[in-house]
Amino acid sequence: MEIKRSAEELEDNHVMQISGSNGIVHNMEFMSQAYLRNQYSSEIDIHEEFVSPYPHEDAPLPIFLKFEDVEYKVRNIQASLKTMVSKVVTHTNSDPDGYKHILKGITGSTGPGEILALMGPSGSGKTTLLKIMGGRLTDNVKGKLTYNDIPYSPSVKRRIGFVTQDDVLLPQLTVEETLAFAAFLRLPSNMSKEQKYAKVEMIIKELGLERCRHTRVGGGFVKGISGGERKRTSIAYEILVDPSLLLLDEPTSGLDSTSATKLLHILQGVAKAGRTVITTIHQPSSRMFHMFDKLLLISEGHPAYYGKAREAMEYFSSLRILPEIAMNPAEFLLDLATGQVSDISLPEELLATKTTQPDSENVIVKYLQLRYKTDLEPKEKEENHRNRKAPEHLQIAIQVKKDWTLSWWDQFMIIFRRTFRERRRDYFDMLRLVQSLGVAVVLGLLWWKSKTDTEAHLRDQVGLMFYICIFWTSSSLFGAVYVFPFEKIYLVKERKADMYRLSVYYVCSTLCDMVAHVLYPTFFMIIVYFMAGFSRTVPCFVFTVLTILLIAITSQGAGEFLGASVLSIKRAGMIASLVLMMFLLTGGYYVQHIPKFMQWLKYLSFMHYGFRLLLKVQYSADQVFDCASKGGCRTLQSSSSFDTVNLNGGLEELWVLLGMAFGYRLCTYFCLRKKISICHL
Incomplete structure (x- = not known):
């Protein structure tokens, strides 16, 4: 009576319910735990060894899951082409929707303290149904699916735990x-x-x-x-x-029988602590089979059995379908779901039909589906409508949305530490260090104490400048382009669970990667700068290093944008190669005088701006060279190397590069937001 009275009071105060304050959530959880203790006290006592780590006062909100006539279909390209051909040739509407139906009317229910096993042959639709239950598939889904008699909503999302088949x-x-x-x-x-x-x-x-x-x-x-x-x-x-609802996709795949049984014992403890557990299973041992509370057998997208796992053999015995030899119940059920009936006795009417039909396996499967429709489905639908209605206070509690547990800054500090620990071996990789320092030493030796006293020497030094741009543009671009394609699967999983804001992840990823994009170019330039004999003034050295860092950071942003725009390792590498080639050709060294109809390309190239900025900070227009020539000393601005660069023209390239660095990252964020929202695990 106290629970009912509290629920009525909460229902009257609707505004407070929707607000999702901590006090209301705590009150909801307290009532839910009281209900759970009353409903499952006897079961919890039986499995006390598994429940001890999960105190009742911290029990999750109970969730009663009901699903009725669930259907799911995906677009079938081949079917669509056949539909177009049939319309043209025969003017008929065969297969008018061009979809392949994966699930074809699944009905059932489960609640806290129970383990529901979804079993069936490969391709039967087990994982698809599990994803629908977890809210990971929503398009092209028909039927009714409720959590405490409430449809799926963002408030339910954070109460669901999903363990994928691939860890x-x-x-x-x-x-x-x-x-x-x-x-x-x-x-x-x-x-x-x-x-x-x-x-x-x-x-x-x-x-x-x-x-x-x-x-x-x-x-x-x-x-x-x-x-x-x-x-x-x-x-x-x-x-x-x-989590109130724990979904597991093939949790025992790849495990030996002993490890799989131990794992299922753990899931029993998880369930008896007040959670609803649903797992797909392919072919469990007989011991594991009897540890399930409920079983849903799926065959070609149709249900063939739903009910208590221990009663499955009795049901098929009532249909006079029995194994002729000692057989694992799971193996027996999978054989039936695929129509393989060797060593299985069948009723006479089914045998007669089987012998007259060429496709005997399909006949058996259709028979089982028909008997389910007539014998089991009506009873389950009636029970869903009458006897399994969730208490009113649970319906209210399930609608209270959990807010972010941490602020943006707190999430940032945690994700930053985690990202750095995950990637630190890449940042401080010995091979990467040897590559950077080795190339720096080689370049320093090749351009040892280079001078600008002649046109040829000046051209050599300008060529070194451009090669440095190439080296750090390519290193930073390819170092960043694969980050998001590689981490896509982790990002999708954690975003589906609402673990953190996407902006937090992106900022942490960019800042952590900047460690390498700042550290290595700095050491590189310290070696090259003085070996190659560049200008020995503090401002020139500082501005040259900062320019290289800006080029590297802008290249990093471009790489992130390319990777986020496709989220494919293969395509990201190909696109990055094409973009890098275009930027190299329009950078201002190989071709200074680009035809007018192609000049727009150089304005997209950050290497063009970076190279120009590097020349401006290293050289001055009134600096003289080539004094030993017949015409006497000349200014650097008169050199053909600077035909298109005004060395006294200001540093507008600096602002363009800063804008590009910021713009690439902004585009990357929105690309990630769009791509991740449509990705599924």
Whole structure:
């Protein structure tokens, strides 16, 4: 009665509910936990060994998930072409929508304390249904899907944990660092650092990650933890923030039977702590199969069975479909879902139909789908409509949107430290250091104590200037163009979970990468400048170094923009090569007098502006050279090397480069925002 009365009071004060203040959220959670204890007290006592790390007072908001007649389709290019041909040739409307139907009317429900297993052959639609439940697929979806009888909304988004089949974890961070940074970002701001560390420690112990806590996660070409440890780390990453609904895509793939069973024991504990757990599974062992509470068997996008996992064999026995030999229940169900009925006895009417039809497998699958429609689906729909209505206070609580747990600045400090730790091995890579310093020494030796006393010597020194521009433009451009394509999968995952603002991630990524784009060019120029015999004045040295840094930072921005615009490693490299070639040709060294109809290209080239600025800060128009010639001393401005450059013309190139550096980054941010919003995992 107290819970009901509190819910009515909250419902009357609608404005306060929508505001999402901490007091209201806490009140909602308290009522939800009371309801959870009443509903699941007996089950929690049975599984006490799994629940101990998750105190009841910190239990998540219970979510009752119901889905009815869920359909999903994707555009089929081949079907669209066939539709066009059929319209032209036969003037018919066969396959008029040009879509391939993936899910074809899925109905069911599950609640806190339960593990729902989605099982079926590869390509049956298990992962697609899981993504729809997690709100990751919304287009071309039909049917009714509710959380505590409320449709999906942004308020539900942060109550869902999603563990993908491929473990998406930053490879250079250790297990402890991965969980600690997730805790700092996602746990409430009213928790102290000590409390967040304690939560991480508790999760590490519960999931058995103590042995590998200081080991890098690894992945790809980086050696790290084992497959089972990676999967447990991925689950820890999600349950760290107490999600109400935990979705897992093939969590046991690649694991041996013992590791898979241990993992499922962990999921049982997670569920009994008050979470709703849904997982796709391909072919579990018989022991694992009986650990599921509910089972949804999908065949060719159609449901073939839905109900308690332990009652699946009884249901098919009632249809007189039985295994003739001792068989794993999961193997038996998968054989039925694919129409493979060797060593399986069938009813006489189905056998008679099977022998008269050429496609016997399809006949069996259609039969199972039909029996589901007539025997199981009506009962489940009736139960959804009558008996499984979520309490009113849970409907109210699910609509309270969680605000950002941290301010922009707090997120920035955490993401900056995490980004730097993840990339520091790249920044301070020995090969990169040897490359920069080695090239600097080689250039210094080739242009040792170069002079400007003749036209030829001046031309050589100007050529060195342009080569320095080329070297740091290409290094910075290609060093930045692959950043976002490589990190796309991590960014999509964390943005789907609303871990941080996109602006925070981008600013941290750019600033961290600037460490390398500032450090290496500075050391490079210190070596080259004095070996090559450039002007020995402090202003010339400082402005030359700053110009090279500005060229590198602008090139970094251009590389980020190109990478963000395509988010593809292969295409980003190809586009960067073409852009770099265009910038080199229009930089002002190879071709100074560009035809008028092509001159617009040089105004897009930041190398054009960078090279001109470098010449202006290094040389002055009234400086004389070639004094040993017959005509006597000449000013540098009269040299053919400066035909198109006014050495006394001011530093307007500086402002153009600054504008480009800022403009590229602004465009990059909006490209990322658009691209990431349409990416799916």
